Amino acid sequence: MIFGIAALVPALFFVVGVLRDRRRLANAVWLGVTLVFLLLWLVFGAAASDGWPAAAVAIGLVAVLLGLGLVLPVALIANGVLLVRREGFRPANLLSLLAGLAIFGVVLAFGFATAHTGPVVDVVIGSLLIVAAYVAFLFVSLLLYSIAYGSVGRRTGFDAIVVLGAGLIGDRVPPLLASRLDRAIHVYRREVDAGRAPLLVVSGGQGSDEAVSEAAAMREYLLRRDVPDDRIVPEDRATTTEENLRYSAKLLVDRGWNGRAVAVTNNFHVFRAAVLARRLKLRMQIIGAPTARYFLPSAFLREFVALLAQNPVTHTVTCGALVALHVALTLG
Template identity: 80%
Template sequence: MLFGIAALVPALFFVVGMIRDRRRLGNAVWLGVTLVLLVLWLVFRATALGGWSAEVVGWSVVVVLLGLGFVLPTALLANGVLMVRREGFGLANLLSLLAGLAIFGVVIAFGFATARTGPVVDAVIGSLLIVAAYVAFLFVSLLLYSVLYGSVGRRTGFDAVVVLGAGLIGDRVPPLLAARLDRALSLYRREVAAGRSPLVVVSGGQGAGESVSEAVAMRDYLVRRGVPDELVVLEDRATTTEENLAYSARLLRERDWTGRAVAVTNNFHVFRAAVLARRLKLRMQIIGAPTAWYFLPSAFLREFAALLTHNPVVHTVTCGLLVGLHLWLTLTP
């Protein structure tokens, strides 16, 4: 009963946050806390009512630990190998592989923690496990909220569509960027069918190994598929997501444009782009395009790492307090 009542508090903060602004990072944390308390409430209630015996609860914990400690990291390692084979050897493509190795490291540390290794070693290993649990909680919370954010919100009624760049192969649009352009094209055609003539802003500069700017290649892609050239606005200086959003909004303001705008990116990138739009004080919704399944684990891990950098002090202080409390309880006679 206690956990059920306690879950109402973060649930209230979550609902209020969603109403005020869906792009708030805090919404993901409140969602995570609510779900944790609800799970605890369900477990204790089922046990108290006799539906679950201690043996059932114990086996359930074993299954969860096996899933998190063996199945998940094994899948991440396999995905990391696949990413390297298909996308090349680079840090961004190694993230799922590194995450799998890190989880196996946590499992080994947990094994040491269950052995009699002495109070100091136990305290150190316990501290590492606490940090790992905190990071895992944040990752799951942000992942679930990213999916939720991408599933709700307006889908029509836009006067401008901004397409965020994603890199070229020479002058060719790769599948990742093509998915964004196809989603933007779908939105454009829907607005035209409703009697509007939305502007389409294509945003992306020219990077290393690219023979033209991303904006030029994106414009050509859309024009070949029926978007009038005069409705396509080029933003060819941006090299980051934040610049994509800021420079595109500036171009719209310079054209005295007023109305609703939507930015299109890939589904794994939606929430971070929304957080950046909020930081820039832009009234812009973000919509996601589908992504190849094998690309998603590394992509979500990269987005998670980027989101952590938005509030490094908060996360450092929180981990410090949790570890400090653990050390005090463990080492104090």
């Protein structure tokens, strides 16, 4: 019962945070803490009872441990190999493969600790498990909240649609960027049917391996799909998501626009783009387009790393404090 009561506190912070601004990173953390307390309430409540609830919890925990320790890393490694074969050998495409290997490393370390006990081993392996648990908690929290964020919110009533750029293949729009443009066209046509004609801002500069700017390629893609040229506004300087948002917002303001805007990206990128929009103090909603399933694990991992990198001091201090407490309790 105590864990159920304790869950009410982070749940309250979560609800207040969402009502204030859905784009807050803290919302994901409060959601994760709430779910942890609820899980503890369920586990300890079932374990304290007799009969099938306790057996069901025991079976469930074994299944989860096997899934996390064996099935998940194998799936991540297989996904990493598939991604490298389809998308090329690049650092960003290695994340799921490396994550799978890292999970296997944690499992092996835990097995080593159970066979070789001692103060030094307990400190080292315990510290490793604490860091792994902290990272896993943040990842699951952000993943769940990202999915929830992308599933709710306004879907109509926009006066401007901003399409965030992605890499080209020469001068050609690849499937990832095409999915964003197709979602933007869908939103545009829905607004036209409702009696509005929103601006479509296509944002993206030209990379060193691209024949034209992303904005130019996106504009041609929209024109071929019967979007009027006078509704398309190219923004061809941005090279990052932050610049996509900032330059597009400034371009709209310079044109005298003051309505409601939405930015379109892929579903895995929605929450980080929303966090950036909040940091830039932009009143802009973010919506996502579908992404190929094989691409999602690595993409979500990349977004997670980028979100962690926004607050390195906070995460370092938190992990350091948890490890220090563990060391003090183990050696004290």
